[in-house]
Each structure stands twice: as structure tokens, then as C-alpha cells.
Amino acid sequence: MNLPNGIEINNLVYSLRNFCWEAADIMIYYSQKLRDPEYKKNIIKNNNSDDPVTLADLEVNQIIIKRINENYEHISWDILSEENVKNGSNKSFDNHNWLWVLDPIDGTKDFIQGTENYAMHLALNYKNKTFLGLVLIPQKEELWITDGNKTWCENRNGNQIKFPIYPKKNLKEMTLVISKNHNNQNLKKLIDKINFNKIIVMGSIGCKIASIIRGDSDLYICLSLPGQSTPKDWDFAAPEAILRSCGGAITNLENEDLIYNQNNFEQGGIIVASNNRKNHKNICLQIKEVIREYDIYPLNL
16 A cells, blocks of 8 residues: 655654654653642543543644644644543644544543553555554553555554464453453443453553553454444554454454544444454454343344
């Protein structure tokens, strides 16, 4: 796949790496300030406990967009950002094949709560599919990068970590990672019926996908109920890119790839992420059979 004219992939990744560590400094600074109850109320910028926004979200959003625009001002691409959608400054993105997708802090609740499980997501999509992706986990000093062909993880000094070889497992042998702040009774029932080997609970989809690549977990299931909150493009684009290019998959329950830049940028229904694309279809079928047998979720939606 050819990048926009004038862009060379290695130079692009080099620049993005620098942008990410600049963002990491912002997040770590505010994470330390949040320990002070008096300062904490000045960092949280809205009163929505279900979807909070902090100064760190806004400043990371600003710096990443600024760096992309000032370094690539002549390139025909655009930027979809969670924070810009929230404040109404984003528009439709039908005129460009290339689209950046940014979540300044995925897992803002965890960020406020003082856990390590928050991340910055940055993806470059081509024709509504992921191509390049970065997931930055500041507290672990991990920057996960895919250049569209391979995925690697490095720390601030550029040192890389190795991935394990993933053994093929059935569902009951797997470790499932689930959301800390977005659980629901339907998902709980599904988990109980499958009887996984182990359950890990953490925030941030990026952190969960990183745990799958590291080998700490095997599987992630996101189940969105009709009429309730739904994950968006910026939640999945970068995590999907890094997982796919190292042999994993994120799809809907029908084993279909996610499509981005659709209605309200929503990624609803049931989404499954695993570390083994060859086994992924079978995993989806097994989950679907359990859902159908116990009438856990309306599969005809």
C-alpha cells in the first residue's frame, strides 16, 4: 500500500514515536497531580462521571493534532479525534482516503482513579480500514507500534520486548480480559456459561489488547447493549492495527473485520479480539453457540 505522496514509512514512524513520548510526559505529569485532592478538581473538566474529560485529555489531543499538522501540512489527510467529536468541532470524513484516528486517553476513568491501565491510541486508516497504529501505555513505558507489516513494542530508549508464541487453546483454557468500568449482566452471564480458565479486569482497550500480545491474556470480548453506551472508532482502530499485524484479530461475532467511519463512529454489537487469527473464526463460532443456547444476546440485530 502506498502512503500519501511525500511520506516515507520509516520517517513517519520516527516522527510519531517522538510525538507519543511528548504526550506521555503530559499524561504522567497530570497523573501525579491527580494524587492531590485539591488539584484533582481542577484537572477534571466536566461533571460527567460516565465519560469524564481531563486537562490531560485536552492537552494530549492538542499536541498530537498540532504535531501532525505542522509536520505534514501539505498532506491530504484528516484527523478524527474523540475530544473534537465531543466538542462538536469534527466533521464528516468522506473526502480523504487517509484518516488519522486519535483517542488522547483511552481509559480516562482509570487515569483519574490512579491505575496504570490507560493509553493513548493513534491510528492511520486507509479507506475505512486500519493501516498503521500506535498504542502508548505511559505508566508501563510501553509504545506499541505497527508500520502496517509488523508490530513491535519499545520503551522510551528504543529497547524492544519479545512476544511469546501463542499456543492454540479452547475457550475454557483461555484467560479472558474484560473492561473494568463497562461491564454488564449479559457479558457476565456469557462469561459464567463459558467458564474461562481465568478472568483479568482492566481499563483501556489498548491496555487489554497489549495484554493479549504480551501473552498475559488470550481473549477480549466487548458486548454492547442496544440503547446503551457503545465503543467508537478511536477505541478500536489503533489496538486492532497492532494486534492484526502480529497475527491476531479483532472482528465482530461473524468474524467480519471492523469498518470505520460509519454511523456516529460507533462499533456496536459483540466484538471479539484474540491472539490467533487462524483460530479466531472457530472462537467466534463457539461464543455464538453459547449465546444462542442460553439466549444471552439478540443475535439478529
